[in-house]
Amino acid sequence: MLVNRKLILAHFWLAFAVFGVALTLGAWQMFIRSPLGTWLSNPELYYRSLTAHGTVMGYVFPTLVAMGFGYAISESALEQRLVGVRWAWTGFWLIVAGSIMAVIPIALGRASVLYTFYPPLIGNIFYYLGVVLVVVGSWIWVALMSINLRIWRKAHPGAPVPLAMFANVAGSYLWAWTAVGAALELLLQIIPVAAGLKNTIDAGLARVFFSWTLHAIVYFWLMPTYIAYYTIVPRAIGGRVYSDSMARISFILFLVVAMPIGMHHTFADPQVGAGFKFIHSAFTALVALPTLLTVFTICASVEIAARLRGGRGLFGWLRALPWDNPMMLALAFSFVMLGFGGAGGLINMSYQLDASIHNTQWITGHFHLIFGGAIVIMYFAIAYDLWPHLTGRELIDVRLIRTQLWLWFIGMVVTTFPWHWVGILGMPRRMAYFDFADPAIAPQALSVIFSAIGGFVLLTSGIMFIVILARGMRAPQVDAGAYRFAVAVHQPATVPVALNTHALWVALMIALTITNYGYPILNLATTGTSVPAVYVGAQ
Amino acid sequence: MSARDLFSLNNPHFTRGVGIIAAILIVTAIAGFIVLPFAQPWIQFANVWDAICSAAGVVQRTATVAAPEETKRLSDVVLTSHTLSRPSQEAIGRGATLAQRCAICHGPTGISRADSPNLAGQYAAVIYKELHDFRSGARSNAVMSPFAVNLTDDEIADLSNYYAYLPRLPAYHPTPQLPKPNIVIFGAPLRGIAPCGACHGSLDNKTGSPWLEGQSEAYMKAQLQAFAEGERRNDISQQMRNIARAMTPQEIDAAAAYYASQPPDVVKAVD
Ligand code: HEM
Ligand SMILES: [Cu+2]
Numbered sequence A: 001m002l003v004n005r006k007l008i009l010a011h012f013w014l015a016f017a018v019f020g021v022a023l024t025l026g027a028w029q030m031f032i033r034s035p036l037g038t039w040l041s042n043p044e045l046y047y048r049s050l051t052a053h054g055t056v057m058g059y060v061f062p063t064l065v066a067m068g069f070g071y072a073i074s075e076s077a078l079e080q081r082l083v084g085v086r087w088a089w090t091g092f093w094l095i096v097a098g099s100i101m102a103v104i105p106i107a108l109g110r111a112s113v114l115y116t117f118y119p120p121l122i123g124n125i126f127y128y129l130g131v132v133l134v135v136v137g138s139w140i141w142v143a144l145m146s147i148n149l150r151i152w153r154k155a156h157p158g159a160p161v162p163l164a165m166f167a168n169v170a171g172s173y174l175w176a177w178t179a180v181g182a183a184l185e186l187l188l189q190i191i192p193v194a195a196g197l198k199n200t201i202d203a204g205l206a207r208v209f210f211s212w213t214l215h216a217i218v219y220f221w222l223m224p225t226y227i228a229y230y231t232i233v234p235r236a237i238g239g240r241v242y243s244d245s246m247a248r249i250s251f252i253l254f255l256v257v258a259m260p261i262g263m264h265h266t267f268a269d270p271q272v273g274a275g276f277k278f279i280h281s282a283f284t285a286l287v288a289l290p291t292l293l294t295v296f297t298i299c300a301s302v303e304i305a306a307r308l309r310g311g312r313g314l315f316g317w318l319r320a321l322p323w324d325n326p327m328m329l330a331l332a333f334s335f336v337m338l339g340f341g342g343a344g345g346l347i348n349m350s351y352q353l354d355a356s357i358h359n360t361q362w363i364t365g366h367f368h369l370i371f372g373g374a375i376v377i378m379y380f381a382i383a384y385d386l387w388p389h390l391t392g393r394e395l396i397d398v399r400l401i402r403t404q405l406w407l408w409f410i411g412m413v414v415t416t417f418p419w420h421w422v423g424i425l426g427m428p429r430r431m432a433y434f435d436f437a438d439p440a441i442a443p444q445a446l447s448v449i450f451s452a453i454g455g456f457v458l459l460t461s462g463i464m465f466i467v468i469l470a471r472g473m474r475a476p477q478v479d480a481g482a483y484r485f486a487v488a489v490h491q492p493a494t495v496p497v498a499l500n501t502h503a504l505w506v507a508l509m510i511a512l513t514i515t516n517y518g519y520p521i522l523n524l525a526t527t528g529t530s531v532p533a534v535y536v537g538a539q
Numbered sequence B: 001m002s003a004r005d006l007f008s009l010n011n012p013h014f015t016r017g018v019g020i021i022a023a024i025l026i027v028t029a030i031a032g033f034i035v036l037p038f039a040q041p042w043i044q045f046a047n048v049w050d051a052i053c054s055a056a057g058v059v060q061r062t063a064t065v066a067a068p069e070e071t072k073r074l075s076d077v078v079l080t081s082h083t084l085s086r087p088s089q090e091a092i093g094r095g096a097t098l099a100q101r102c103a104i105c106h107g108p109t110g111i112s113r114a115d116s117p118n119l120a121g122q123y124a125a126v127i128y129k130e131l132h133d134f135r136s137g138a139r140s141n142a143v144m145s146p147f148a149v150n151l152t153d154d155e156i157a158d159l160s161n162y163y164a165y166l167p168r169l170p171a172y173h174p175t176p177q178l179p180k181p182n183i184v185i186f187g188a189p190l191r192g193i194a195p196c197g198a199c200h201g202s203l204d205n206k207t208g209s210p211w212l213e214g215q216s217e218a219y220m221k222a223q224l225q226a227f228a229e230g231e232r233r234n235d236i237s238q239q240m241r242n243i244a245r246a247m248t249p250q251e252i253d254a255a256a257a258y259y260a261s262q263p264p265d266v267v268k269a270v271d
Helices: A005-032 A043-077 A085-107 A125-155 A163-194 A203-231 A244-257 A262-266 A274-286 A288-308 A316-320 A326-349 A351-357 A361-391 A398-424 A442-472 A503-527 B012-038 B048-056 B089-101 B124-136 B144-149 B153-165 B217-229 B236-246 B249-260
Strands: none
Touching (some): A005 A043, A005 A442, A043 A085, A043 A125, A043 A163, A043 A203, A043 A361, A125 A163, A163 A203, A163 A244, A203 A244, A203 A262, A203 A288, A203 A326, A203 A361, A203 A503, A244 A274, A244 A288, A244 A503, A262 A274, A262 A503, A274 A288, A274 A351, A274 A503, A274 B012, A274 B048, A288 A316, A288 A326, A326 A351, A351 A398, A361 A398, A361 A442, A398 A442, A503 B012, A503 B048, B089 B153, B124 B144, B124 B153, B217 B236, B217 B249
16 A cells, blocks of 8 residues: 655665765766776875765665655555644755755765765764754654554554555664764754863764774665565565565574664774773674575575476576576575675674774775665665656666666676786775886786776666656556565464564663663763864865 | 564563563673673684773774874964965965065965975965974974064964965976876876876865965976875875876876976966
């Protein structure tokens, strides 16, 4: 029951429009710092572009996808009209306003601070205020998801919450809490300095606040993808979810352990005690658990689909899968990229190994493979799956869709594998140009050229994606029927309270944040180690 | 399905969930705060509490580690981008009076006829810092140091504001404008040299860095060489010494000649 289609379409269209712009900037960045480009006579332009690319890809694009998908889930999984539509539009317009407000100073070169803010570097205040507006807009969505679920619960006392909605609300709570770290950094530290009320800032404390946001935000990005794994893919390929409880446990685990591990981003920072780094590192190892559970459950669900289609043998069933179905293709690509990216993550999470790849191109290779690859390819799949239900029109060109997914996968592999490699060789990240004529790094030139070519393959695929969706708005009308989610092998009649509500897990998430972040933040906040701020573009 | 049933010791999900998480936390805390600190034989801890504090990141000052002896004075000036912003007219007037004794070298309009630096329109924070450094001995020069030692804080501020207020005039002997050499716009990435222009104008300005357009070529060369050899050491955190040391003599020549040939109106007007 998708009633507020305009609302959902608005979120998706805005998401994909800004994605298209940021993707173009990304391809340009790849090109300009490769041996194919000529050195930029003003490297500030590179950082301008990088700030825009990171801000859009990290904050605006995935947030809008999660919101649009969340509204769609709320209406179709709960079979209930969205309550608070006016608020939802307010949230949407806040994001529009915030994005415009942030992008203007970036374009003027007044906020080239990169999406990680990098204090004591301080940019124009409107950049930060814009980011805050985007976050506030998304918090409205968090509240609406919670309220809509509560209304449904009242009407269905004791009934199991549909898996898609259970996961969606878990994701929204995770986001609400993890965004608090960056919000504290912005409101207590950066914005007062950007406003000129103070001119010193504690960069170490700011980095700790940011790490609070930085890890769990990646799981917020990941949520729509995991929801699609569990609740869209099995239905789309004619299978069933192997285990409903396993799915719930995975999402619960993300809530609890995605949060108190962010200090693995500060392994190289002197201001954090080694004991806390160890605890965060140990909990980081735990966060692999829900992903492993998911990989297992989804493989089992896919096998069910194959066997229902007549597949046989230990591995022979793989041939029985509907490989021409875009959803099947997207899932397979996503899993391959998740596997390689996850293996790379093992290196990042270990204290000693991280030192050899910290701040190198390895990191950018890693998160592009996981985020840009494994996650975003499922965003495409979600859009393709929902589109006919949102527009009332058919996406006819299945072959084009398959080509688009193939190109994204190939492009991502061609881009990120050499990217990892040059990182291991020591190439630093966030540099506008490299002297490939120097014999010391000349051997890396070829790898970087491959990455740049891969970047253009990705750009091509991204344009195709937008074209397919745009053409879908004018295709012949169809009755797509009600939007449905996958059912489990054993669809639960009742679910234990703990697996049907979020309170216990949210409480644990907050408790672990306090144990793992409380002392380091207090310690830094009371020792006073501020340094003078460096204003972008000011003497 | 009430909260009371959920948060209850009779609910196995609650007891197990909380129990497992608490157990992991305790085990990792013991490992991180007690076992691992003591597993590092090169660090000595007085007792367990000492190890815990260290692992928690408590700033400790142990008597056994003495700060390295300072042989030469370093700059102790703290600059923010608000240092000396918005001076009063009186301050500028007082600065003008004081500046009469500087005119013999730095020129009556702040443009030097010798190879002393031009000061007209230089950033106030820059003059402020250099005068402080001359006064404290962090920077020394046979001519300048005696002038600076007797200046008070207020006088330094007034002088800085006065010179910053003066219009940026062309250099006394302008030469034909040279094109930007690589070192100025690109630096030398593999030797860790950022472009000169990233701090000194042309691309961007960073607090405390002077703009250099129209300065004397001989003066700039001499300063770069002094930085390279470590004779001049008032740059905070060795920012200039690290760069000058890595520069080739040709790059030093090119940078000095380029900046000397530029008219002051190309200074990026950002202030
Ligand atoms: C398999 C589990 C993962 C592990 C163990 C892991 C671990 C890490 C670690 C430790 C770093 C910091 C490295 C450093 O700065 O030295 C890092 C960076 C990063 N990761 Fe992951 N990661 C995982 C999954 C993901 C996912 C799913 C995403 C995206 C959705 C992601 C996005 C990022 C980003 C954006 C950065 C760079 C942040 C920055 O600019 O500093 N990672 N990862
Ligand atoms: Cu992380």
